[in-house]
Amino acid sequence: MTGMDMLNALHIQGDETIAARLEKYNELVMEKNRVMNLTGIKDSGESLIKNVYDSLTVYDARYFPQGGSLLDLGTGAGFPGMILAILRPDMQVVLMDAIRKKLRFIEEAAEILGVSNVTVVHSRAEDAARDGAFRDHFDVVTARAVKSMPVISEWALPFVKKGGIFAAMKGPGAQDELRDASGILSLMGTRLESEKECILPSGEKRVILYLRKNSLTPKRFPRKAGEAERKPIKAVRDKR
Template sequence: MNDAASLLKTYASDCGIFITPQQEEQFRVYASLLTEWNEKINLTAVVDPEGIAAKHFLDSILILKYYDIPQGEKMIDVGTGAGFPGVPLKIMRPDLQLTLLDGLNKRLVFLAELTKKLGLEAEIVHARAEEAARQKQFRTAFGFATARAVAAMPVLCEYCLPFLRMGGVFAAMKGPDAEEEGKSAERAIALLGCKTEKTVKYTLPAGDGRTLFLIRRNALLAATYPRHGSKISKKPL
């Protein structure tokens, strides 16, 4: 079978990641629901089985190859969209305490249906990142944060790093030529009490390049951050 779940199993195996039959079936349900809902609301431009398997599922779970997320860790996926990388990581690691955050409610309706069908527990939060990070229950409350966003790194860091507790790690998923972006974010990362620990470059099966930044909190977060959304985008740190 050349469905997304079967392709993923092959791709993952080539990367040294083992997917159980149960996980394979969960990814099959995920792919089916994603394509079905995508006809009603715009969730993704990638709808072919190869694209879903490589660019969504594999790209999400490859984080596990480069960072050993502690058992039972509290994780937040910021601007989660159609659930990437948070839901694939939860499929692979059911022990994670997952929070899915997005500012668009109709995406969250999809995610509620998805997690129910997959039998996964997740907290689904409708809020803008900079507003959620000001709330006591989310601010510096997570040991692991992720984002697969188009925002430039200095902007992305101010949205995401305020969620990290001391010692927590942010996995920023970017495109192939992001090293310079990483350097441009060094000041922002330092101001937000963090430090880049590791930068990894890898290639997906069809040849798409990716860059993964792993950024760790090593100092307290100043009360100033995050700023208002308009300031973050107009005057990046």
Template sequence: MTPEGEALLLQGTAELGLTVEDHLPAFAHLLELLVEANSRVNLTALKTEAEIILKHFVDSLTCLRGGHLNGEGQVLDLGTGAGFPALPLAIMQPGATFTPLDSIRKKIDFVRGAADALNLPNVTPLVGRAETLGRDPEHRERYDRVVCRAVAALPILAELALPLLRPGGLVVAQKGPISEEELRAGRRAAGEVGGRVTEVDAFTLPVLGDARTLIVMQKVGATPGKYPRREGVPNQQPLFWTAR
């Protein structure tokens, strides 16, 4: 990581109220691993140091707004891609355990190798789909938190994520600007699968100023056994949501 990159990371995380000085070597190593792997395998469209630092590292850490991930617990990262937000969160939250989930094996292979290289024993990557895990007794209602970053519309996220949560657990969903129509459909979908939207936190990404929204949903009741529906259906037929 160049001095300019380090300064960007320090500035961005300081705007989030975070102290990362002790973790700079880990973030520098993660940057190196991602750039090298991305030269061989298409893991992310972000190529430059500044893009990766601000739109992967700092953006991932916005999950920590509001203290919803404080303390210990089991956290599933739904649709982790190349390990975001799971890897930055695991660096900053060594007391929590993270399960980065993605259906694309090459991405999970990278996440597994990066976690080993960074000596992150609190990261256990998994290849799979949320629809399948949500019906698997080993994963249904197992997790304390589910995080997801720009994965899908809110009604889809509600159906995919809430079945994986223990009662009282939280979904922390990172999104860009969200319309009233999507939010309304998301509230209805959450209620249908045993949850409710408890927080809508609109803010701007540090340094860049891009619009972001953190949506928090809490598991408040049992998820009906018919949810999640079979693979592909939540995306093709989102609950209470027709805008495509």
């Protein structure tokens, strides 16, 4: 499957330059993966589907404003953050992860590809969300297969500006996770705006939850490092 095949299949506008960069980024990931554990996928063709195509499924032009700001939380090997940065060079894209060596790879790859709208940040979400440069700042925040919804919502939503979108990339259990996260979503003034179901060419089901944040982040969120995982807020009655 080529870059243009993927864009066309998902009805995403993009030219041959963008398509070529998507393919090249996948090649760079596969090359680096021989010496560094970036992804469990070892085959280039499989990676195009399960990493690149999968990353593109989160894209919906309605939620990615012209000249806007994007944060990819727990970016890992740069999926979906680098893919979105390639697709939307007008947006300022921040890729955040707690593993520095993966971020170094992303910086190197961005330089090779000539992708200049990417900044990497080495930090835990709980720490960075207390920084005024990031808190309540981004038009859209993405997270791909990062923790359960009650946990990732507490980590991600403090970065989303009032009126912005958290795009959570999930699998078949998305609705159950969404119900589990009702407590933290309520406390964060956030509601589900829309959802999108996709089937990858390899057959796996993906669900994208687009959540609109309608208020500023309460001062007590996010809680201290590790607390969201130890004591996830799963229902409104769990307020504390």
